[in-house]
Amino acid sequence: MNVLDFQKMKDEGCKISMVTCYDYASARAIAASSVDCILVGDSVAMTMHGHPTTLSATTPMMALHTAAVARGAPSKFIVADLPFLSYRKGLKDAMDSVQELITAGAHAIKIEGVRGHAEIIRHIVDSGVPVMGHLGLTPQSVNMFGGMKVQAKTETASKILTSDARELEAAGCFSVVLECIPSDAARRVTDLLKIPTIGIGAGPDVSGQVLVYHDMLGLNPGFAPKFLKIYANAFEAIHAALNAYDQDVKAGRFPSAGESY
Ligand code: KIV
Numbered sequence: 190m191n192v193l194d195f196q197k198m199k200d201e202g203c204k205i206s207m208v209t210c211y212d213y214a215s216a217r218a219i220a221a222s223s224v225d226c227i228l229v230g231d232s233v234a235m236t237m238h239g240h241p242t243t244l245s246a247t248t249p250m251m252a253l254h255t256a257a258v259a260r261g262a263p264s265k266f267i268v269a270d271l272p273f274l275s276y277r278k279g280l281k282d283a284m285d286s287v288q289e290l291i292t293a294g295a296h297a298i299k300i301e302g303v304r305g306h307a308e309i310i311r312h313i314v315d316s317g318v319p320v321m322g323h324l325g326l327t328p329q330s331v332n333m334f335g336g337m338k339v340q341a342k343t344e345t346a347s348k349i350l351t352s353d354a355r356e357l358e359a360a361g362c363f364s365v366v367l368e369c370i371p372s373d374a375a376r377r378v379t380d381l382l383k384i385p386t387i388g389i390g391a392g393p394d395v396s397g398q399v400l401v402y403h404d405m406l407g408l409n410p411g412f413a414p415k416f417l418k419i420y421a422n423a424f425e426a427i428h429a430a431l432n433a434y435d436q437d438v439k440a441g442r443f444p445s446a447g448e449s450y
Contacts, residue, residue: 259294
């Protein structure tokens with residue numbers, strides 16, 4: 190897949206599948222799957238580093254994880270998140286961050302919101318770097334939202350969302366993530382835009398879906414928002430395997446003769 194395939198897939202009515210990834214081993218598993226593309230999300234600050242929000246992600250952190258993912262999944266299209274405030278401190282800082290992520294192995298960057306940085310998005314696109322937008326529940330604004338809450342619930346908020354989405358398209362974005370918004374609002378944006386929308390908690394009427402790797406594989410026990418579908422119970426499988434190993438060691442069953450030199 191390359192950046193042109195996003196538009197092609199929307200035009201042909203073929204849904205796009207995306208999953209987050211942050212490390213080499215998981216990237217190898219995704220590389221062996223049919224999932225279309227990878228997001229090195231700033232959710233890495235939470236899933237891999239244990240922070241309570243994405244606000245702790247930094248450009249060096251994003252670049253380190255992007256490079257590991259690129260080594261594990263060299264054939265997949267990789268989008269990397271521009272972290273909190275990295276694109277709000279002027280063009281030079283934004284472009285330095287973009288350069289770090291693209292040279293680390295990303296093919297495109299994702300940026301939250303549009304108000305106040307549409308010009309920067311235009312400049313990134315004009316520099317030859319594909320940009321994915323992100324609207325709705327943009328987690329870098331969690332403190333403005335007063336928590337991780339569903340957005341665009343009123344008619345007015347839905348109209349603002351639609352106008353922001355149009356602005357992202359006009360700025361040259363090749364796609365837009367819509368996070369945690371009512372299905373009706375997501376459908377309206379998807380129908381209005383030419384570029385594809387990628388939903389997470391935005392219902393079925395979008396051009397594709399993205400899920401966080403740890404959430405969809407059951408590696409984040411206790412996290413069960415309505416939108417999440419859990420495809421495996423990996424936490425339980427790992428837990429059982431670790432206990433089996435511990436019991437084998439204590440009972441002298443491991444290593445056996447066949448596992449010894
Ligand atoms: O960082 C992330 O994982 C994301 C997705 C939730 C879209 O931005």
